[in-house]
Every structure is written in structure tokens, then in C-alpha cells.
Amino acid sequence: MIDLWTWTTPNGRKVSIMLEELELPYRAHAVDITHREQFAPTFQALSPNNKIPAMRDDDTGITLMESGAILIYLAEKCGRLLPTDLEGRHRTLEWLMWQMGGIGPILGQVHHFLKFHPGKAPYAERRFHDEALRLYGVLDRRLADEAYLAGDYSIADIATWPWISRYEWQRIDLGDFPNVRRWYLEIAHRPAVQRGYHSPKWVNEIPLP
Incomplete structure (x- = not known):
């Protein structure tokens, strides 16, 4: 199972779309940036830059911030949506x-x-x-x-x-x-x-x- 901390922004939607494309099971946790929830200590522990999205993969124990890094990780994990040549x-x-x-x-x-x-x-x-x-x-x-x-x-x-x-x-x-x-x-x-x-x-x- 993958946990995704996200919000309804372009950067957040990148990762939820990717997870849906890969058909990976995930739990979406809303981080309401309009109420500055991204600055909560619990979220900062996941994303030191206090930005959504952040992701944790229970299969590997890896936690990542930054949408681009997460997309690359998920593509490599599943062998899809990033060519290997x-x-x-x-x-x-x-x-x-x-x-x-x-x-x-x-x-x-x-x-x-x-x-x-x-x-x-x-x-x-x-x-x-x-x-x-x-x-x-x-x-x-x-x-x-x-x-x-x-x-x-x-x-x-x-x-x-x-x-x-x-x-x-x-x-x-x-x-x-x-x-x-x-x-x-x-x-x-x-x-x-x-x-x-x-x-x-x-x-x-x-x-x-």
C-alpha cells in the first residue's frame, strides 16, 4: 500500500494520476494548504520542504517528497511510463x-x-x-x-x-x-x-x- 499526502493542486494531481494509471492501491491523505496544514510537524517529517505531495511506500519503506522524484520512483517501481532505452x-x-x-x-x-x-x-x-x-x-x-x-x-x-x-x-x-x-x-x-x-x-x- 502507498500513502499519499496531497492536495487539489497540479503538483498533487500529478501523483494521484500516476497512481491511478499504474493501478496501484493507495490511501490519499488530504493536506489542506489553504489552512497551512503543510507546516504541521507531522507533515514536515515526511516533506522537509513543507510542500505537497509526499509519499510513503510500505513495500520498500521509502518516503519521498517532490512530485518529479515521486513520478520517477513509481515509474521505475512498475516498469511503466518511463522508457528503459x-x-x-x-x-x-x-x-x-x-x-x-x-x-x-x-x-x-x-x-x-x-x-x-x-x-x-x-x-x-x-x-x-x-x-x-x-x-x-x-x-x-x-x-x-x-x-x-x-x-x-x-x-x-x-x-x-x-x-x-x-x-x-x-x-x-x-x-x-x-x-x-x-x-x-x-x-x-x-x-x-x-x-x-x-x-x-x-x-x-x-x-x-
């Missing part, structure tokens, strides 16, 4: 790191300034929204050549898709990025994605353009 593995990790270093941090700032604090920092709003548009362009160009980020459906897509699911928060029209829209909708209709999106609780239906 040299090029395929590193192409997948390349796009996973692109999400971790670009999509996640930048779209997180877009949410902060455009969704939750609009009008308070016009320069920051423009800066981060412009960079969001640039990253969507990178994603659209990649998906013009490949069905998925690394060729086949993988942890790179699982990591990126939950951030794109908040395109409305980011003031992005997916109609401007037809390859992203095609990829987004295809993944949105996967049963495992639909189940994982609603863990640890239902908030809203998956947005559909």
Missing part, C-alpha cells in the same frame, strides 16, 4: 525537467498574480503571462511533431497536464494552441486521469475548452 529515458526526463523548471514555476506565478491578486502588480502580471504564452508555444511546437511530449504517453505528460488544466486561471485560450488542445483533451478523457484529478477530493469537473 537510453534515448527514450532521457528524452522523457528532459521534458519532465522542462515542466519542473518552467511550466510549474511560471504558471504558479501566473496563478498568484493574475488569479489571486489581479491589478496589484501589473509588471509581474505582464512578465509572467508573457512567459506563460512562450511556454505554451514551446509545448504546441513540440506536440506538432509528437503525439506526446516524449513520443509515447509518459511521466512527462502526467507532470505537465495538470498545470495546463488551469488554462482558465492563466487567461490562456487553448484555441490559440491547437496541438496543446488536442493533447489536453486526449489526456483529459483517460479514465485514470479523471479519477486522479479528483483525489483527495472533488473540487470541480475537469475544465474542457
Whole structure:
């Protein structure tokens, strides 16, 4: 059994979607970050950085924080969603790191300034929204050549898709990025994605353009 401490954010949904794709039994424990539960000493013992998600695998005794590390661990544990050949593995990790270093941090700032604090920092709003548009362009160009980020459906897509699911928060029209829209909708209709999106609780239906 795997225990997952998570919340209804893109980073949290990455791991619950992954667990659903792998059909691994897990217990989801809600860590309500709106009430600062991530700073509780019991959670800090699991995640020293006080960020969700965190995971403990009873089979191995391993506890991990950081969504990217957890995705790699689960893929290697099950031998799925991360290729084993040299090029395929590193192409997948390349796009996973692109999400971790670009999509996640930048779209997180877009949410902060455009969704939750609009009008308070016009320069920051423009800066981060412009960079969001640039990253969507990178994603659209990649998906013009490949069905998925690394060729086949993988942890790179699982990591990126939950951030794109908040395109409305980011003031992005997916109609401007037809390859992203095609990829987004295809993944949105996967049963495992639909189940994982609603863990640890239902908030809203998956947005559909």
C-alpha cells in the first residue's frame, strides 16, 4: 500500500494520476494548504520542504517528497511510463525537467498574480503571462511533431497536464494552441486521469475548452 499526502493542486494531481494509471492501491491523505496544514510537524517529517505531495511506500519503506522524484520512483517501481532505452529515458526526463523548471514555476506565478491578486502588480502580471504564452508555444511546437511530449504517453505528460488544466486561471485560450488542445483533451478523457484529478477530493469537473 502507498500513502499519499496531497492536495487539489497540479503538483498533487500529478501523483494521484500516476497512481491511478499504474493501478496501484493507495490511501490519499488530504493536506489542506489553504489552512497551512503543510507546516504541521507531522507533515514536515515526511516533506522537509513543507510542500505537497509526499509519499510513503510500505513495500520498500521509502518516503519521498517532490512530485518529479515521486513520478520517477513509481515509474521505475512498475516498469511503466518511463522508457528503459537510453534515448527514450532521457528524452522523457528532459521534458519532465522542462515542466519542473518552467511550466510549474511560471504558471504558479501566473496563478498568484493574475488569479489571486489581479491589478496589484501589473509588471509581474505582464512578465509572467508573457512567459506563460512562450511556454505554451514551446509545448504546441513540440506536440506538432509528437503525439506526446516524449513520443509515447509518459511521466512527462502526467507532470505537465495538470498545470495546463488551469488554462482558465492563466487567461490562456487553448484555441490559440491547437496541438496543446488536442493533447489536453486526449489526456483529459483517460479514465485514470479523471479519477486522479479528483483525489483527495472533488473540487470541480475537469475544465474542457
